[in-house]
Amino acid sequence: MAVIDPVVGLYRPATGKIIFKGKSITGHKTEQVVRQGISLVPEKRELFSTLSVLDNLMLGAFHRYRISKPGLRNDVQEILEIFPALKGRESDQAGSLSGGLQQMLAIGRGLMSRPALLMLDEPSIGLAPLVVREIMSILVQLKKTGVTIVLVEQNTKSALKVADSVMVMERGGITHSGNSEEIIADSSIHEAYLGRARVN
Template identity: 50%
Template sequence: MTPILEVRDLHVAYGKVEALHGASLTVGAGQIVTVIGPNGAGKSTMLNAIAGTLPASGAVRGAVVLRGHVLTGVPIEARVARGMSLVPEKRELFATMTVEDNLQLGSYRRHKTGERNYADQMGVVYELFPRLKERRAQEAGTLSGGERQMLALGRALMAKPDLLMLDEPSLGLAPLIVKEIFQIIVRLKQTGVAILLVEQNAHAALQVADHAYVLETGEMVLQGPAQQVANDPKVIETYLGLGKKTA
């Protein structure tokens, strides 16, 4: 079966500084694949290169392949049209618009291309996120941090993506809300969407993922089934905070 996403030997440079050095990964249908690593490792750079949202100053080499289609030189809008959605770290909601209007913007491409049922995902989103339905007439800027993350996820789902990319979905959220967000991510997988999850919260990410990669200083240093990566002594010591204390 052709993977949903293949990233092959991806390099990203800003001027003479290379932020990503030959990163490769694969996301299969219905999989949650996570990339963990410290701040500044290049995780968000990698996601932005895949999505085509890097600033003009970023030079990209390597191949990004979505469902067998090479995306080199393909603009952001066309990548979304091919089935890719990114939920950025900063969520980037329209604060003065209502929850429902923000969601409808997520289906704009489908509406623009003449799909009659472009709003059919609204019911799916409201079923996944009942709080969004309760607050559908509220301005997005009045929501709590957890609700804003739910709205960002819901907006991305309105495009009916094959691949959903999440950039630090737990960032800035209270522990109980983080737990809820990751439960929702597992439910999203059950809808059939493939998920590429970039996350600093290694413990939470490895619990929900099928496969995991560790990115450090721009290089993939470890990969494997998530449970295997979670049991790696270096990962335990560095990312899970369970290393043996030394005197």
């Protein structure tokens, strides 16, 4: 989604600045942004389909490969603990995995950079409801580890169950903002995004 692309350096914003940890990262290259602690799990996952699950995970830590190579296997094991469905699939090609497993792998690859800020762009796209529920549950657990998560998601019901703070965007502008309880209580949100008016 274009709203988060400038943050990770995919293009330079036309106006304004992007401030992260008190410093401007406006116009920085993507690899510089990753080194500063920001990771993006892109829409449609963008995995290297012909590479193995393990190789995809290792690529998430490419920027620290030389310095931290001995410890990367431990990092992989931590990711497999978060996503146990990937255990035993390390040698499988990423492209052979189901959509749900691919999304887990994409998130795992993002976590391999050890980000302070993890951004996810439409992680529920094309996934079955049960898989979406599982992934959202994992995001709730990840929040408890201290990782800040920015979730860009059109599946409003799922997003509201995960989010602490919410901003609703329409046509490039923010139309509503608040904590999740305030947004859930807003009848206009229910009418526009949940498909029904809220009944008190």
